[in-house]
Amino acid sequence: MIVIQNLTKHFGSVDVLKGVHCEIPSNQVVGFLGVNGAGKTTTMRILTTALKPSTGTALINNINIVEEPERVRQTIGYLPEKPPLYPQLKIGQYLEFLGGLRGVDNIRHKIGAVLEQVGLIGKEDWYIHRLSKGYRQRLGLAQALLHDPSVLILDEPASGLDPSQMIEVRSVLSRLAENRTVLLSTHLLTEAERLCDHNILLHDGVVATQGTLKELGERVGGVYFHVQISKEDWSTSLMTRLSTVSSVDSVQPLTSTQSRTVELKIRLSKVHQGELLEWFRANHISLRGYGWKRPTLEDIFLDVVGVEQ
């Protein structure tokens, strides 16, 4: 388990972390979510001991990162946003170097095992500078796994990958999470939704909310009704008029009101949506789509961060 206790980090006069406090359960894939600058990478770099916190600390499997950084380094595997690779080396040479530096026993056997885990088996003689971005990401994962860490910290593992590479990396990560804690940061909410058992939403240097997708969904009100209307039908008075409908509790735009299709999140007092649909027909507003929706991470995220108007 990872326990983060009131972490703060200042770079000069800039407060990047303003008191991050959370608990990360063991053997789960945990997503660190947030917009750029929310403090995800800084928190991760503190957990890897690459940075010292200004105040606060964290315990990784009961080891204090400030007091015993050497022990923490033995426990974790870390993949930064840009995989730390030497383009001049071959895959096998690179892993031999890192395994030797980390004092991994039976290195040849271990290299074979991690290459199999990340789907690079048989490619030991490939030069790193010739690898595609997806393969580089896999090799970055392989180096993080070489010493069999119980905690894997991955900073934006799917960043910059094309859809097929993303599918590859996703399947690798799912396999890896079977017997270790995987902490990954991402701003790709769909990825987090597919991969993570537990989500921690960072905003402006603090934890805005956290929990499983179900828990987070309930926290923002659970299932809701959504409608899509054209930009031409949208007006600020529409919101006021909609709230006068007896079955409507609240209305909130989900997308920017400047986009071609505006999506509205409507909370109804009754599960039956007939009255609302009738209201739209009576007001000559054609719906491009509608239906009941379980809150996605994106909805939760927008609820916490707010939507850009």
Add this chain to the structure above:
Amino acid sequence: MNAIGVVFIKEIRVLLASPLLYVFWAATALVVGVFFYLGLSVSPEPNLRVLTINLGVVNVVLLPLIAMGMFAEEEKQGTLEMLLTVPGSLWRIVMGKYLAGMLLGSGMLICSVLCSIVLAWLGTPDWGAIVIALCGQALCLSFCLAVSLFASSLTREPLASGLLAIVFLFPFWIGGRILEGVGISWIQTLVQDLSLMEHLIPMSKGIFDITDFLWFVLGTGWFLWLTVQLLEGKRCR
């Protein structure tokens, strides 16, 4: 294999892939050839005096070419953070890189050994003096490499670190000479004691003094220690 050996092999592989190493070797061979010839034409005795002193220039100006990327390039491509978060002492990394630099930089020593063979063919050299001159070249290489490694750990730009190394080494090279006209004797003595030339010249003549030897060894150790301290600072910013 221990961690120093692992870093050493990795560094050799990385440096062998760099064109700068071959530029360094070619320039070194050229400088050795020119100064060996000049040495033969100005001195009636077969020795490595002129060559040894002038190879110091290669160490000051050209050695930073191969050492400049050792840490700066690591930082630039994001691998330094990985090395710093590997458990264990940073001495292993610094020593591995230093030894790799010594091996690849010793191309100039091989050229000097070849020159010694030519001297033996031309006359009867004083082999004791030649061995001491070669030791002087190796110690000078070691000191300049340690300074270049330190400069490389200061910045993430390899070129800037190469220039920094030259800036750091230059006062050591000319230190004794610039204050020749200054009347204050203790300053002159201090600067001369810190001057690389003052300790290299006796060795180039075949004179072995333990203080010259210690100056190079302690100087090398000091800059390697500074490099480790600097990296240690980066490890827990």
